[in-house]
Amino acid sequence: MSVFLLPVLAEAMTIGLNVQVSALLKPDVLRGGLSFEEEGKNQNTIKDHLNIIVAEMKRIDPSGRYCHGGGYTLSPRYRYKENTQEFIGYSGYLTFGCEFLSIDQYNEVNTAIDKVRSSTVRKNQGALSWGVSALLERETQNKLRLELLRRAETQGRVFSKETGMVCETASIHFGAVPRVVPMQVRGMALMDATPTESPMESEAESAVEAFVDYNCSKRVP
Numbered sequence: 001m002s003v004f005l006l007p008v009l010a011e012a013m014t015i016g017l018n019v020q021v022s023a024l025l026k027p028d029v030l031r032g033g034l035s036f037e038e039e040g041k042n043q044n045t046i047k048d049h050l051n052i053i054v055a056e057m058k059r060i061d062p063s064g065r066y067c068h069g070g071g072y073t074l075s076p077r078y079r080y081k082e083n084t085q086e087f088i089g090y091s092g093y094l095t096f097g098c099e100f101l102s103i104d105q106y107n108e109v110n111t112a113i114d115k116v117r118s119s120t121v122r123k124n125q126g127a128l129s130w131g132v133s134a135l136l137e138r139e140t141q142n143k144l145r146l147e148l149l150r151r152a153e154t155q156g157r158v159f160s161k162e163t164g165m166v167c168e169t170a171s172i173h174f175g176a177v178p179r180v181v182p183m184q185v186r187g188m189a190l191m192d193a194t195p196t197e198s199p200m201e202s203e204a205e206s207a208v209e210a211f212v213d214y215n216c217s218k219r220v221p
């Protein structure tokens with residue numbers, strides 16, 4: 001905490017103060033990605049196989065609360081031999097980004113999709129990591145702003161007592177970007193199998209900073 005004293009007149013004073021408050025957040029979402037890929041001669045077959053997976057994900061998570069994405073690409077594949085382009089088939093790619101509430105939920109989704117997934121579709125599971133949801137970050141930032149305002153008001157009373165003057169908050173300038181910093185990041189590479197064990201959790205620090213100006217004036221008898 002930095003304090004800047006700026007005498008204005010003999011009977012007035014301006015005080016500037018850097019204030020920061022922070023809190024540790026416990027991760028509340030398990031982030032992970034699921035992707036699917038198939039190669040073949042018949043583009044309609046690939047489409048059908050990927051659409052089955054999309055339909056199953058919609059059945060599991062109809063509101064899209066946990067997983068987003070579900071769009072896929074279908075591209076022709078070629079090989080080149082002696083400066084000649086030869087068509088060899090199509091490649092389809094489907095991906096989801098998800099935030100689960102537990103490892104059990106993650107495993108349930110994988111198990112359900114595996115039951116409908118064609119054997120010709122390859123599944124890729126990205127690294128899992130615990131993180132702080134946007135909702136928790138937003139709620140914490142709002143609480144920290146209120147805490148900072150409370151501390152600024154309390155500090156004004158402290159300045160009044162120390163200076164023997166009346167010190168009131170003149171302005172508060174919050175930092176442009178709130179900070180949410182992982183204390184330690186740990187992921188876990190996954191194999192194409194279930195059940196999967198949960199990766200280790202790590203806390204994150206959320207902080208709010210502001211510069212507070214106080215105007216202090218001589219007490220009126």
